[in-house]
Amino acid sequence: MVEVVDADDLAARVDLMLVLGGDGTMIATSRMVQDTEVPVLGVNYGGLGYLAEFRVEELYTALAAILNGDYKIEKRVMLAVELRRGEEQVSRNRVLNDIVINKSALARIVEIECYLNQQFVNSFRADGLIVSTPTGSTAYNLSAGGPVIYPSMNAVVITPICPFTLSNRPIVVPDESLIELRLKTPNEDVALTLDGQVGFPLKPEDRVVIRKSRATFNLVQPMSRNYFEVLRDKLRWGR
DSSP states (O other): OOOOOOHHHHHHHOSOEEEEEOHHHHHHHHHHHTTSOOOEEEEEOSSSOSSOOBOGGGHHHHHHHHHTTOOEEEEEEEEEEEEEETTEEEEEEEESSEEEEEEOTTOOOEEEEEEETTEEEEEEEESEEEEEOTGGGGTHHHHTTOOOOOTTOOEEEEEEESOSSTTOOOEEEETTOOEEEEEOOOSSOEEEEETTTEEEEEOTTOEEEEEEEEEEEEEEEOTTOOHHHHHHHHTTTTO
């Protein structure tokens, strides 16, 4: 008998989530998990497969190993994000990869003020700004010139996108930090994008408040996993 469960209730009703897809499917799953922290096993049906690491042909072997207790859990940091407009909270979400503020193709350079624990960091003039977890460091952050961060590091990286001043470089900060971004540029088409899947249009003086989420995304990993082997394979290092 197959029981059909509503997506919002799924994580609370199971002991393990099996995901067939690519990294985009895994990121969508991280929103479904909510606060349950149920373990997630990703089987790669997509392209890169940083998160969905098991190959299709490894599926039954992996499930047998899990039933025998021969596996490990890697807790990935997630970030809680609030979009505030004046006194109003427009949205509250959670991300696994990154928070991005960027302009449309026709907009000019935008100005974004950045604060860390209420201390002013810098006013970035750029095409946008990325705040990335270690998991997301190999995504948009990497393309924008940011560093690769080891998944278990307690860190977040703030990376400007094509900054007007070339001395504006990525900054790695503790993941316990309270980060606030303020859009200062008026009359431009600017958007807030969460994990590349959820988006909101921004208005001048909107504030994006980012803090470490209390919940983690718990990935089932093979015992023999080597993160650097994954990087060599996915990034084609040395080829």
